[in-house]
Each structure stands twice: as C-alpha cells, then as structure tokens.
Amino acid sequence: MPSGIKDKVVILGMGCSRFGERWDASPEDLMVEAYGEAMTDAGIGPRQLDAAWFSTHMSDVGTGRGGLPLGIALRLPNIGVTRVENFCAGGTEAVRGAVYAVASGACDIALALGVEKLKDTGYGGLPVATVGTFVPQWYPNAVAPANFAQLATAYRRKHGVAADTLKRAIAHVSVKSHANGAKNPKAHLRKPVTEEQVLAAPIIAEPLGLFDCCGVSDGAAAAIVTRPDIARALGKRDLVAFKALQLSTSNGWEMHSSQWDGSYFHTARIAAKRAYEEAGIRSPREEISMLEVHDCFSVTELVTMEDLYLSPEGGAVKDVMDGFFDADGRIPCQIDGGLKCFGHPVGASGVRMLYEMYLQLQGRAGARQLPQPRLGLTHNLGGQPSQNVCSVSIVGTLGS
C-alpha cells in the first residue's frame, strides 16, 4: 500500500477566471486571467515554475492540441508543458500531474491550468465530439443529457422511487445550486430559481429538463502547487494541503456485463474508498466539511451522494429533500454554484472546484464563506455513467 499524497504537497496560489459566455475572451485570454490571479496569489514569478500541466478537452473548437497553447499564451520560460485530456475530469488530472511532480521531487513548484472555450461553436450545449472510426458504426449518436438521464430510470427502478418524487428531488438539487451561485461573482448563472420553474422547464432528455442540466460556458482555472517547506519559506501560512488524489477508470464492466444496475457510478465508489483511505477518513458523513461534485446533471449529483458514502444507499432523495447538502445543511455541496451555475468549460471544471475549496479553507470565500470548514472534497467525472473516469480529491488545512 503506497504511503499516499497526504500533506506532501500544498497549494501556493490559485486563480479562476469569470465563467460564462465570454464573447469577449479567447481561450488565451481566459488562461491569462486565471494564471495572473494564481501567480499574484502565489507571489512568484514565471521563472520559479518548473513545469506545467495543461488540461483542455475539445481541442478542435478551443485551443488546439498539445502543450503549445499554454506555453505560448502564458509566454512560459520554455518549461515543460504536458497536455492532459481525460474527458470532463481533465482539470483534476492536470492538478494530479503537477502534485505528483512536486511530491516526487522532480519539481519544486508546478502549475496546473485548465481551460475550455465552448462558446465558439455557434450552438448551445456541448460541442459534438468525434469518437474514432469504430464506435460511430454501432454506438448510438449519444448525447450527455440522455446518457446521464438513464441514471434516473435505473435509480427509480432499483429503489422503487416514484418518477415525480425523484423529479422533485433532483429539482431541489438545482434550486440549491442556483441559490449558491447567485452569491458568486465569478459564476455564469447568477439567478435563483424556484422548484416550480425547474419542474416546468422543457424536457431535454427524459426525465431531465433544462434546469437539470448544467450550463455551457467558457472559463479557466489555475493552481500552483509546491512542497510545504517551500511554501513556508515563501512566507505562506494557513496552508491548504492535498489529503487524497484518486482516480478510477472504467474497464468495460459496467458497459458490457449485466452486473451493474445502471443506478450509480462504480468508479466513484472505488475512488471514494481509496481517497478516504489515503486521507485517513473513517466516517465521511461526519468528517467531510463541504463538497464540490460533478453536477453535470442534477441526477448525477443526487446519486453521487451515495457513491461518496455521504448518504446511505437509497437515502440520497431524503437527504437532498431534508436540505442536508444545502448551504446551511450539514455538508454544503456546490457552495460556489457548481457546474450548474458555473457552467462546464470541460478542461477547467476540476480546477474550479478546487479553487472554491481553497478559498473556503482559507476563509476567503466572501458571501459564501462557511464557518470553519476543515476538509473539502472534489469529485470530477468524465464520460458517462456506464463508462467513465472519476476522480475524488480531498484537501484540508495542512496537518489537520
């Protein structure tokens, strides 16, 4: 059993662009915006960066391929830039790369930056992506809302939940996130919504309506990581450290065997268990202070509460309706507004989640600040319920 990442690497600085329909900004501008804030926060100059990890997913509509877009946009001093792409979980992958580089001793200070420019396609929703030459010959021309909507049909059947009960519960997920996002100046959607509005919205993919789907937006977020001793030497206090970084990837079992029941994320359960073990957490429902999960769709968030062992199996509907994950609940979830209100610039989202945890742990979250959070969890998912990559990361104050 490896010793794990706990308390070996800390965050030196972070930045996050304003998310939204950034008609004003190219991907390069978004990168500069997030990077500038992170560097100022870290209090370092470009020559102190040893390497960078760069996350972007839709290279055809955004930045282009490889590490070059980051190197050129930020005029980095010829350091190594590695592009990572792992569907919607790419942001966390960039962070993982940078953290592991620092933990290994290969780098003292490393940059992780995720960006996505989705609003140059000319249409709403996620851009249509290519999937090789074989898959299109047999696989349905699937779209994300219908992939994730299937969680609802399987969950209802497994737990005997009535369709309108589940519909109301997932509506509450969105109502809660909109209430949170309204307080966040960097969020894309900043209007509270009512349950009635959510329930009355047009259907995108049965049973998901418009408000069950996260926004589509442009954005970038950046993290600069280093070792605790270097951070202290640079004058940093109240350090936020990585407690766990876990990633689990499907191997086809859910997609092809008949053993998975379609109502949960197999990978999330594996990644969560490993992350709690790495972080030394025994009772997540009692110990986790706050969450940023991959709420690409409201129903994803609901079932994820069970996959992260925060709600008992079959108990997420009750917890959600009880307000357990509301801003004033026991474990506030999507306190920044989540994907629901930030939108989902694919490669940036994982880093954006970490940004909120970092601000909250440092007491810098403004109107959204939670009272004394200790441990924050981010859950960043790429793919679809039946085959995906799922990362679960835990951060907290160093030594806690």
Place this chain on the structure above:
Amino acid sequence: MLGIVGYGGYIPRLRLSRSAVVQANAWYAPQFASKAKGTRAVANWDEDSITMAVAAARDCLGTDADRQHIRGVYLASCTAPFAERSNAGIVGEALLLDESIDAVDITGSQRAALSAIAIALAKAPAAGSQLVLATDLRHTRAASAQELEFGDGAAALLIGSDRVIAEYLGGGTLSVDFVDHFRGADADVDYAWEERWVRDEGIGKLMPRAIAAALADAGLDAAAVDHFIFPSTIAKLDAQLANTCGIRADAVVDNLAGGVGDTGTAHALLMLAHTLEYATPGQVIVVSQFGSGAQALVFRVTASVAAFRPVKGAATWLARGVEETSYTKFLAFRQQLMLERGMRGEQDKKTALSTLYRHRRSILGFVAGRCAITEDVHFPPSRLSYTPGAPALDTQEPHPLAERQGTVLSWSAEYLSYYPSPPQYYGQVDFDGGGRVLMEFVDVARGDIESGTRVEMVFRIKDVDEKRGFVRYFWKATPVRSTAVGQTE
C-alpha cells in the same frame, strides 16, 4: 420435389393515411379526392430496401442463427441503395450466411423477384436451398398518384427440395421492351406512360400469354387455379385478367391496396407469402407480375404447408401497423422536405471502410464474443475479457445476438441532438444469455420503453453519409409486440 420450403414478409409499421396526403395536397391536386381512403405502408426513416429485405428474410428463416444450409441469396429490388456494392452481400452479412455462397442482386423490372425465383428453382436441386428476397422502397413525387398507390415492403421465399410446402409445377416468361414506366440511372422517380395504354396494350395482351404458357408448362387448366396473384395499381385489373385467362373470380388474391399499397418488386412475393399463410394442401397458386414483359409461376400447395410458420408472417405485419397522419413526416423521411437540422446535424458521417471490414461480423451480423471459460458475453468482442479480476486472453467465441431478445435496463429520450424522428430513444439492453449493449430504440412511441421492457432486434440504417452517398447499418432494439393476428395496436 422442388419448390417453396419457407416464406416470410415484412411491412413497415407506419401506415400513412391517404386522406392526410390528399387533404395536404388538395389545393394543388384536387383530382385525388376519390383516393382518400385507407393507408399505405411507409418505411421508417432508418429503413431501406436492404433493411426490409433482412426483416423479411428473418421472418422466413426463423430465429435459428445457424443458416449454413442456405446456399445462395438473390435480392430482387429496383430501389436497392447501392448501385455498386452488392446489396445482397450486405443482406448476407446481416443474416450471417455462409461466405462461400453467391449473393446476387437482381433488378431492372418489376418482375425481378419472379426472375429470381426462376433462377433459384434452377439452381436449388444441385446447390441446395436458395433464398429469394424481394424488396422495394420507391420514391415518388409529392401530389402524384404513385405517392398514394405505392407502399413499402419486402418478402422472402426459401426455395429448395426438403419439406416442400408449395411444389413448383411450371412457369412462363415473356421478355418484351414494353415501357409502361422507366427510371433513368440518375433519376429518383419513375416516368410513366398513359395507364389505359398500359392496361390494354401491355398487361391486357402480354400477361395472358405468360399465364397461359405457365399453365401449359404445369399441365393445368386455368379453372384449376385456386389463388391468382397479380399485383397492379390499376383497380380491378386483376379480376379482368383472371377473367381473360379463364381463372375463377374467387381465386383472385387481395392485392393489399387498401392498407399497404403496391410494394413494387416485392409485391407478388408479399401477396404469395400472405396467401401461403392460409392456403390448404392441393391448392394451385399462380403468381404473376408485369414488367419489361410478363412472367407467371405455378405452384401446388403440399401437406407440409401447415408445418411451416413464419416468425410473424404477413398477416401479423399487416395487423400491427399504426396509422401515421403526418404527411410532412413522410416527406421528410423520403428527403422530399428538407427540415432544419441545426448545427448538430452538420456532423460528418464518413465511414472508415477498413474499420467496417475488420468489424463486419460485429456491425452487420451483430456477433458478440462469449468467453468459453466464464460464459460472459462481450459486445463488441475483444481479445481480453472484462471479467472482474480475471481478464482472460483470447477465450471468446462468436456469439450472435440478433436473434436474441433482451430487457431494457435504462433509457432516455432526448431532444438535443439532430435526429430524423425525434426524440431519439436509446438505452442499455441486457441480452438473454448475457451481454449488454447501448442501443437505439426504434418504432416506439411515448410509453413504449421503460426499464424492464422486453425488446427484440431489427437491422436498420445507422447513419447516412449524404456527402459521399454511403449508408451504414447496425442493429437496433424494438419492443417485443404481440404476434397475434388481428390485434391492432
């Protein structure tokens, strides 16, 4: 004994209301007011002559995936999607027929199916069972008589010597360049000459000669005919022809004009498949068709007829139609009405032919891999199994899925993507005997699909590459529906 050893049919589920068509076009073509009766069969957006032929073949061949006994396949159609690439070859792949047989396209006239039967009859004694498929999906102009008269459909006959259900007695053929209609190589619709000339000078003179020749070859008198099959869009022409030939009026077989329409090359065989469902031993059947000449074949039903049943049969296909009253849907399905697709409809559907070839058994034949050790089923097949903790190497054996049913695990219906008939239904299907595939659901309406719904497989168009003129096919799932004859949905 040589003759028909199996039969099957296929009529698409949608039945377009003729009154809906007539009403929509009344401003322009009021002359069709008297034709506003009944329905015509309409292929779904993802059906074509090939997919309908596969459906009819499966209706005939049954659910046994072992089809090695079929030693030849003939696809008769005047609307096959490929001018070059064997259409019969695609059907052969879909049916998992033996690669060492010949798969032949026969085309060029409405009686191509009868020509195919004649060839199959000649070949079967030495070579073994021959599969004859007839199928047509004919394009027509909006506000034309053909639009109302034609229908889409297919039929299948298995010709052989073992357990013959209708013995071949004789045939008569005339090959004459009588051009009642034609369609140039680049044209999309037929160009037809005056109906009265076709009736009197063409059908009225050529058909009796072919029928007389066939009966003479069979050594039978016209009065012996119990079922007279002659498809025509000209009302009552079948009865007139029977009268001319000396065939009893009660022998004239209903041409399905009321509910289905004339399915072109397929129609005589579809009527024959329908007739064989209720024909009794000893009865004589004349099946005839007109087109670039005339042709007639004579069969006598044997005692074995009761022992054969198609999977569903023409009567069931007839009964399970659903009326479609949207004329614009019909026009859109036939590319006669270009609907706005949005930018999501701009996706390139280019097919990598090398990939298709490498995976053709999976894609066209829907063959999965079954691990010989764990019995886990994998689709698509792979060298390594997914079996948790024990990914075995090279243990998978071919495991056909097309004739297996499954159960819906999860589903959705989405309105986001470009889809020719929204919403697009798809979800996960767990197959009986193992294996799970994310599949499109077709021929469904709201409420037809739920978790737990039983589904069966249909061979359909997956995507059309309009830029390059290529069609790719795959299997889709449709709810298992009652096969009880007479039950309408």
